Amino acid sequence: MSALPLAFGAPLLTADIRTVPEDFQVDELPAFEPTGEGEHLLLEIRKRGANTVAVAKRLAQWAGVPEMGVSYAGQKDRHAVTTQRFSVHLPKRVSPDVAMLESDEIHVLSATWHNRKLQRGALAGNRFKLVLREVRGDVAAIDARLQMIAERGLPNWFGEQRFGRDGGNVPAALAMFGGRRVRQDQRSMLLSAARSALFNRVLAARVEQDSWDRPLDGEVWMLDGSRSVFGPEPMSEVLAERLARFDIHPSGPLWGLGELRSTGQALALESAALADEQAVALRAGLEAAGLKQERRPLRLRPALLQHQWLQDGVLEMSFALPPGCYATAVLHELGAVNDASQAYSDS
Incomplete structure (x- = not known):
């Protein structure tokens, strides 16, 4: 993230995050209510210092089902306290004792029957509470920056999580496109990383010209909270009003087969941002994999953004983000935030 441009000027602070897991709290916002019937046990679990995949494996062992019988809407950070849903397929509707799951890492908040497997992305968003420690910077300037973001x-x-340790997922994707064989789960991860890298290139070009939240000629618009797109069409007072109230957003490409939908200035910028040798190789690999052209909003507005200084040098922030959006994007606009968990995860 440190290599990406900033939308609001120079960085304002240095700080640490994840000094303890409680400094990074994430709660899934559910997209639906359980039906109370069916053969899928829907578990709401609070985990601390645990990887989502590891918890899913633990659930499979507990239930005596294959790992593919356990699903979740999205992966959550390990070095954090997070709440998320899992579903376990139990065709005989006999649930083992949930108390057997309790540990320092796992606490079951609820267990309810549901009639469908939990699908990836089946959440309304995520709510965050972050605590930054050892904050160095001008308090008034930081307050003003957060107000501007709100x-x-x-x-x-796309946050650094998408790109793997030391950004290694993009080189690995290029190697895969060059013929290296990978497991199916790795393939999906690397395709996502390649797409994300190309999108960030386009967004970086828009940030550098301060057009990430305003239209270019030939803009393709996305409806807020939706994958629906429309345009290009000439700018109008109606579009300007919808843009101002965050009903629509400018968009950038998620690469795949097909022609870019943008035209004019927007098309020229996207084409130029994705014209170097590495970008061309990533584009070709994604097309060969059969992915289709899609779009993603260039702009994000954190909902209910609030902050308070708990004491000198300790800043608490809370906000909610839509699915697929990253809290690290918020931190990036403030300055250099060091992930303190790396010190003990590497040891």
């Missing part, structure tokens, strides 16, 4: 939004970057 009012204007910020660039909708």
Whole structure:
């Protein structure tokens, strides 16, 4: 993230995050209510210092089912306290004792029957509470930057989690496109990383010209909270009003087969941002994999953004983000935030 441009000027702070897992709290916002019937046990679990995949494996062992019988809407950070849903397929509707799951890492908040398997992405968003420690910077300037983010939004970057340790997923994707064989789960991860890298390139070009939240000629629009797109069409007072109230957003490409939908200035910028040798190789690999052209909003507005200084040098922030958006994008606009968990995860 440190290599990406900033939308609001120079960085304002240095700080640490994840000094303890409680400094990074994430709660899934559910997209539906359980039906109370069916053969899928829907578990709401609070985990601390645990990987989502590891918890899913633990659930499979507990239930005596294959790992493919356990699903979740999205992966959550390990070095954090997070709440998320899992579903376990139990065709005989006999649930083992949930108390057997309790540990320092796992606490079951609820267990309810549901009639469908939990699908990836089946959440309304995520609510975050973050605590930054050892904050160094001008308090008034930091307060003003957060207020600006609340009012204007910020660039909708794909976060560093998408790119793996030391950004290694993009080189691995290039190697896969060059013929290296990988497991199916790795393939999906690497395709996502390649797409995300190309999107961030386009967004970086828009940030550098301060057009990430305003239209270019030939803009393709996305409806807020939806994958629906429309345009290009000439700018109008109606579009300007919808843009101002965050009903629509400018968009950038998620690469795949097909022609870019943008035209004019927007098309020229996207083409130029994706013209170097590495970008061309990533584009070709994604097309060969059969992915189709899609779009993603360039702009993100955190909902209910609030902050308070718990004491000198300790800043608490809370906000909610739509699915697929990253809290690290918010932190990026403030300055250099060091992930303190790396010190003990590497040891």
